[in-house]
Amino acid sequence: MGTTGTHNHEIYDVVGIGFGPSNLSLAIALEEHRANVPEHPVKAAFFERQPAFGWHRNMLLPSTTMQISFLKDLATFRNPVSRFSFVSYLHAAGRLVQFVNNQDFFPTRQEFHQYLEWAASGLADRVSYGSEVTAIRPAQDTGSKTPEHLRLEVRDAAGGVRQVRARNVTISTGLVPRMPAGVARDERVWHSSEFLEKFHGLDPNELKSVAVVGAGQSAAEITRFLYDKLPHARVSAVIPSYGYSVADDTPFANQVFDPAAVDEYYFGTDQAREAFWHYHRNTNYSVVDDEVIRDLHQRSYEEEVRGSKRLYFLNLTRVAEVTRNGGDTRLTLNSLLDSEPQELHVDALVFATGYEGMDPARLLGDFDRHFLRDVNGRHRVERDYRLVTATGPSCGIYLQGGTEHTHGLSSSLLSNIAVRSGEIADSIVLRRAEQEQGGARTVEVAGVAGRA
Numbered sequence: 001m002g003t004t005g006t007h008n009h010e011i012y013d014v015v016g017i018g019f020g021p022s023n024l025s026l027a028i029a030l031e032e033h034r035a036n037v038p039e040h041p042v043k044a045a046f047f048e049r050q051p052a053f054g055w056h057r058n059m060l061l062p063s064t065t066m067q068i069s070f071l072k073d074l075a076t077f078r079n080p081v082s083r084f085s086f087v088s089y090l091h092a093a094g095r096l097v098q099f100v101n102n103q104d105f106f107p108t109r110q111e112f113h114q115y116l117e118w119a120a121s122g123l124a125d126r127v128s129y130g131s132e133v134t135a136i137r138p139a140q141d142t143g144s145k146t147p148e149h150l151r152l153e154v155r156d157a158a159g160g161v162r163q164v165r166a167r168n169v170t171i172s173t174g175l176v177p178r179m180p181a182g183v184a185r186d187e188r189v190w191h192s193s194e195f196l197e198k199f200h201g202l203d204p205n206e207l208k209s210v211a212v213v214g215a216g217q218s219a220a221e222i223t224r225f226l227y228d229k230l231p232h233a234r235v236s237a238v239i240p241s242y243g244y245s246v247a248d249d250t251p252f253a254n255q256v257f258d259p260a261a262v263d264e265y266y267f268g269t270d271q272a273r274e275a276f277w278h279y280h281r282n283t284n285y286s287v288v289d290d291e292v293i294r295d296l297h298q299r300s301y302e303e304e305v306r307g308s309k310r311l312y313f314l315n316l317t318r319v320a321e322v323t324r325n326g327g328d329t330r331l332t333l334n335s336l337l338d339s340e341p342q343e344l345h346v347d348a349l350v351f352a353t354g355y356e357g358m359d360p361a362r363l364l365g366d367f368d369r370h371f372l373r374d375v376n377g378r379h380r381v382e383r384d385y386r387l388v389t390a391t392g393p394s395c396g397i398y399l400q401g402g403t404e405h406t407h408g409l410s411s412s413l414l415s416n417i418a419v420r421s422g423e424i425a426d427s428i429v430l431r432r433a434e435q436e437q438g439g440a441r442t443v444e445v446a447g448v449a450g451r452a
């Protein structure tokens with residue numbers, strides 16, 4: 001798809017905002033949907049603000065591995081014979097046999113990135129890169145009624161703005177980097193999401209002392225990377241806990257990411273939902289893979305044996321203040337083990353302090369008031385991932401991400417994207433049939449007869 005042209009006239013059945021794994025998976029689900037026939041295609045377009053496909057490129061650190069099985073790819077759980085599966089990719093890349101010999105369920109992030117790029121290239125005709133969606137508005141003024149279609153503003157890299165119309169939108173814009181309050185990012189103070197780009201922007205010889213804040217997977221991976229890449233530098237890990245905690249990926253706990261867990265979470269009581277978080281937050285948040293923890297400890301122990309130390313773990317410690325002065329960054333640290341604040345001077349500081357969930361309100365602007373919220377002020381979301389409107393369905397705003405409060409722990413992860421995309425594709429097709437027929441009829445969705 002070009003960046004100019006026919007958008008003004010066309011009304012798409014669905015426009016996807018963002019082309020990360022979630023919408024890539026949706027593009028595949030629509031492509032493979034049995035209702036998507038040449039005489040009545042599901043018209044879909046996707047807009048991605050990056051100039052080309054990229055999945056957390058700034059965290060593509062050497063040797064880092066996926067945190068899900070290769071079978072939780074873009075399609076397999078929905079369609080095990082999809083031509084967009086990871087196994088198909090391995091076959092196309094001529095590595096299927098070697099992959100099996102390698103006997104590892106968890107590919108490197110580098111290899112999974114290659115897989116995602118390969119899948120994205122197979123769908124390039126429906127994606128516009130370098131295209132940021134800046135607003136979603138009703139296409140016509142319908143007062144308090146939900147409009148029949150939506151108008152999206154899309155800005156290209158040169159600053160040009162164009163309008164696109166759609167009956168449905170899927171917002172899949174991803175996680176939002178979180179910095180501690182009052183700390184600004186700059187060329188020496190980074191969030192983990194911009195790590196490699198910032199790191200490569202500086203001369204490594206200038207980095208004699210660096211610090212990493214946080215005790216999650218990003219923090220541990222970056223600490224290990226800096227220690228290995230900067231053999232002359234002091235590396236300080238500022239961690240809020242006493243030590244890194246292991247990510248629970250054992251088989252029973254891992255069931256929280258199963259497709260069936262989404263129903264149990266969605267239709268469960270408040271108490272059940274709370275229990276999911278209480279018992280299983282440590283499957284994903286503020287935790288680190290066993291192998292990375294052991295790697296770091298090994299480096300620390302080898303220092304003890306050698307009698308030379310440059311890797312420091314500042315436990316039970318938080319950053320109270322960051323003061324910048326040219327190349328120097330001064331941290332004021334509060335440790336629960338020390339009554340006095342400590343000072344640390346570094347040449348670069350990385351906040352691996354996690355992410356906020358996706359919030360659709362930013363794109364919806366004033367239009368957001370059409371959508372209902374729960375008693376805690378969070379968007380209400382249908383089981384099919386559509387925002388709940390005050391006036392009933394017409395056009396649909398679907399969310400991929402930002403639904404942890406309604407659909408559970410897998411919302412921001414890859415674990416369930418194949419199934420979720422299939423459910424969203426089904427919903428779009430069913431509702432299209434309903435609107436066209438103006439009444440109930442039976443349509444075929446995803447291999448089963450469903451009532452529309």
Ligand code: FDA
Binds near residue numbers: 018050131172
């Ligand atoms: P993702 O963030 O990948 O994509 C969103 C896309 O939308 C981006 O390409 C962005 O540029 C684009 N975009 C944003 N706003 C836009 C706009 N207004 N207009 C147009 N485009 C816009 N999970 C897991 O299950 N297993 C794993 O191994 C990992 N590994 C992992 C590593 C790292 C470093 C991080 C930070 C996270 C993970 N995750 C993960 C979790 C992660 O959320 C998940 O892997 C996917 O990135 C989710 O895919 P999405 O497409 O929803 O978001």
Ligand code: NAP
Binds near residue numbers: 216
């Ligand atoms: P995270 O798990 O949310 O961890 C954030 C860490 O920062 C926590 O230790 C948190 O401490 C700490 N923190 C937050 N605010 C802080 C503050 N103000 N001061 C000091 N510490 C603070 O984030 P993440 O490590 O970026 O992981 C996010 C997601 O990306 C996860 O799903 C993870 O699995 C994924 N990921 C995957 C890979 C991979 O696939 N290899 C790599 C990196 C990340 P508290 O616990 O006290 O809040």
